[in-house]
Amino acid sequence: MTSEESLDPDRSMWDYIAVELRKERRARGVSGAALARLIGRDRSIVSRIESGRIPMQLDHAEIIDREWSLERRFTRLVKFAKERKDDEWRLGDLAEQEARATRVRLWEIGLVPGLLQTPDYARAVFSVGLVRNLDEAVQTRLDRQAAVFNREQPPEVSVILNWVVLEQPVGPSAIMREQLGHLLELSNLPHVNVRVLEKSAGVHVGYDGMLELLTVDARDIAYADAPHGGGLVTDPKDVQDFEVRYDRIGHIAAPIGPSRAVIQQAMEMYQ
Incomplete structure (x- = not known):
């Protein structure tokens, strides 16, 4: 067709x-x-x-x-x-847009973002939900990651993690240690940077929820999470609101080098 x-x-x-x-x-x-x-x-x-x-x-x-x-x-x-609102234009799912994006910006409050999860971490996350087929869910997540990172020209990826992500155990200590090590490995890639928003930042606009910004076809779109499934946002004015929030979070996040040190220190918690 x-x-x-x-x-x-x-x-x-x-x-x-x-x-x-x-x-x-x-x-x-x-x-x-x-x-x-x-x-x-x-x-x-x-x-x-x-x-x-x-x-x-x-x-x-x-x-x-x-x-x-x-x-x-x-x-x-x-x-x-x-x-x-009952006839919203459908972009396709988030994974489809990530696979086409030239730039990805992520903010996460309590969990490692799906694009950065190890298989064991992803399985531990899915196991506490209502997922019926864990193997299928994990494989779908890995396929989503491959579509972003295994491209000939992967996108620029900028990630800001709330301190809770590092201190909230997901599964046994070995899983957390492997996951944090994976974050450090990814942050060594020239097109990836990972920063941490430390506990000392206090209350901030990031607590409104996770967000993801994607540059697709030279225009920005946003993804906002919700209890019963997130949604893609395309209106430029609404997207700009998400960009302002991301920038404000970034203003108070630790720089790349100190963030790596924070992640390494967190790894020591999971011996």
Whole structure:
């Protein structure tokens, strides 16, 4: 099935926008490359919008309406789509976006982030939940990691860990020691840095919850955790709020070198 065939404009406002954009562009004899130049982006962005892989941005809609004299047609459609919470554009799952990201920024409060977990640590985390097939869950997590770190050009990864992550035992001491050692190994990679927010920082904005920021197709999206499953955030204004929170956490986190020392010291707790 082609991307065009997978769109359902009768059920999704975002799919309707994608179909209408392609129809309007073709009716005018405008190439995808020409439309890309019009909105100041590359050809692949237009292709992804028309295939429903990414949503049209409001500023792009405004440009198209103005240049094609459409009397705010796409501007209104994008605004309506954003307001329809029962018809949110689906990015695909988090793992899919991580596999495409060129930059990953993570903040975690109480556990090592999934992308950095060892198999035994992941198994210990899953074993206290409602996971029915532990082997499958662990393998899925490892596949997710491989899609990020085993690429020919892996993304830049920046991680900030709350001090609780280091002191909260997950499984036997051997598992924790191996996990912390894994963090140190990852932090030696040129495209990975791991920092720690120490206990002395006190209460801070990071306690609002974990967050993940991804740069995909030259634009930032965010992932916010929730009790019954997190969600991907695409609206630029909302994403900016997450970026500000991440920056504020980073301002009070220990630098890379001292953070490595904190992790090494924590390893001594798990003899």
